[in-house]
Amino acid sequence: MSYAMNAMIHNTSWVTAHFHLIYGGAVVIVYFAIAYELWPRLTGRPLASKRLACCQLWIWFWGMLITTVPWHIAGLMGQPRRHAIFDYPDPSVAKTAPLVLLSVVGGALVLCSVLLFFMSSCGLALRLLRNSCRPCDTQSPFIRRPRFRDC
Numbered sequence: 001m002s003y004a005m006n007a008m009i010h011n012t013s014w015v016t017a018h019f020h021l022i023y024g025g026a027v028v029i030v031y032f033a034i035a036y037e038l039w040p041r042l043t044g045r046p047l048a049s050k051r052l053a054c055c056q057l058w059i060w061f062w063g064m065l066i067t068t069v070p071w072h073i074a075g076l077m078g079q080p081r082r083h084a085i086f087d088y089p090d091p092s093v094a095k096t097a098p099l100v101l102l103s104v105v106g107g108a109l110v111l112c113s114v115l116l117f118f119m120s121s122c123g124l125a126l127r128l129l130r131n132s133c134r135p136c137d138t139q140s141p142f143i144r145r146p147r148f149r150d151c
Contacts, residue, residue: 011082014075017068024110025064032057032117039121048123056120060113066106070099 009015036053040046047053074096075081087093 009075011080012075013071013079013081016081017071017075020071021064021068025061025068029057029060032060035117035121048120052116052120052123056113056116059109059116063106063109063111063113066109067103068106070103070106074099 036047077096079093079096
């Protein structure tokens with residue numbers, strides 16, 4: 001990175017946006033994918049809905065982009081990253097207000113994605129509890145369970 005670029009973005013919301021986009025976007029999507037792959041293997045049951053899992057990952061992706069791209073732009077406009085409140089009536093700060101509102105919409109999408117993840121995970125857990133005394137169709141390669149005859 002050049003010195004001029006570093007001087008322009010240092011201590012702005014661009015740095016925060018970059019961190020959240022890389023770690024909150026890419027790394028957390030990998031964690032979700034690992035959870036969706038491992039949970040059925042550990043329990044021996046398929047996911048409640050593969051479509052819901054795929055939808056959850058896409059909502060997370062778009063939510064992170066909608067959250068962090070306005071932060072990148074606001075950082076390039078000079079918005080500092082370590083302020084608790086912003087004085088939006090101030091003309092120098094007011095130009096970033098629509099970007100902050102857009103990032104709130106992205107944050108709401110991320111929250112919806114997290115709720116979908118828990119719905120998908122809890123749906124599988126509830127199916128496991130409901131069907132716990134029925135014989136398993138597939139055995140998990142990691143957990144040995146006795147097969148029940150009748151409940």
